[in-house]
Amino acid sequence: MVKLITHNLLCCHARGCNYPENFPLVFRDVTQLEVREADYNAEFLQKMMPRLEWKALVDTAKQLGDTSLPEELPEGEAMDEEFLKKLHHVLMEIHIEEGAMHCPKCDHKYPILQGIPNMLLAEHEIGR
Amino acid sequence: MTLTAHDSSQLEALRQDPALHESTYVHAVYDNIADHFSQTRYKPWPIIAAFLASLAPGSVGLDSGCGNGKYLPLDQEGKIMLLGMDRSIGLLAHAQRAGGKGREVVRGDAMRVCWRPEAFDFAISIATIHHLSTPERRQQAIEALLRSVSSTHGRVLIYVWATEQDELSKRTVPDDPERAGKKVQDVFVPWQKTAVKGKGKEGESGKQEVHQRYYHMFEKGELRGLVEQAGKSLGLQVLEGAEGAAMPGLQIVQEGWERSNWYVELLRHAPHR
């Protein structure tokens, strides 16, 4: 169940890959995407929003076929319930069950199996 | 239950290839016992529950070494979020539906940072770092926690097993023959798994399987020492209180011993002017 909130946190950690070039990971070969209702919590969304990489979220949602989010993160009055409901849907209700995420820099593939992304690297792929 | 000290050949194997030692005596074992293990985990420790309850709404945190996900449901009914990470795919399958709801989990390595730098508001590491088999690897795991949380407000809580065990733990740590008055630290902890025979007749007793898990038992002061080393290597000034940090600081908020574990709570903060 890779939600976009999780995707917004993940980075490639292979040798030579550093932020921000290793972010965001790109979904590929998504063979199973599910939309599942989740409990809506406006307070959580409002307060965590500044921690998001907004452009990465909007672009990734678009790639998955959801164009409901505005290009710019709304402020003040524009951050109304209608907007928060859309954000809730994109962040918390879209799940990638099967597929992969690729590093935008080195193209390393992180597979997603039964909703669990495998972020492990082999010893020779590790930088440090 | 008596824990078994490593003999000299096991210690040598550990030193030769710590990753293999952990793979054999930690990862493979948890994958094997995951279903059974998940039936027996009891209620959360009070200090950990209080820590999670004290977080501001909107906080996003990492549970590094989440196991079967017993802490993932303590999310203030959705006001905060915990993302679980573990190495064992068997345990993650349980963590994924901890508390009867879908949970976000990732398969990963506690010594690595596969997140945006400082992506999280908080991180917890409960009964995980003691499965790493060298001081360098344990320190690296603490550094990974510190690098994963905000440098201005990131909070970290770490729990590890202690050589000092109380009566309730039912675990006995053997004395170290080489160091008077000290306990051995690199040990095997047996896990008893009752394997029920397939299609067995009613009343037929299952056979006992014993799996040995590797643990490094922490002595008094050892966790704090590692935290100080980790902070130093990241250029953080380690402080007892919140005042007086001229450079990026790492405050030790509380530390202590609870029910046979050593714990420490940390706070990262920006330099004061």
Ligand SMILES: [Zn+2]
């Ligand atoms: Zn990469």
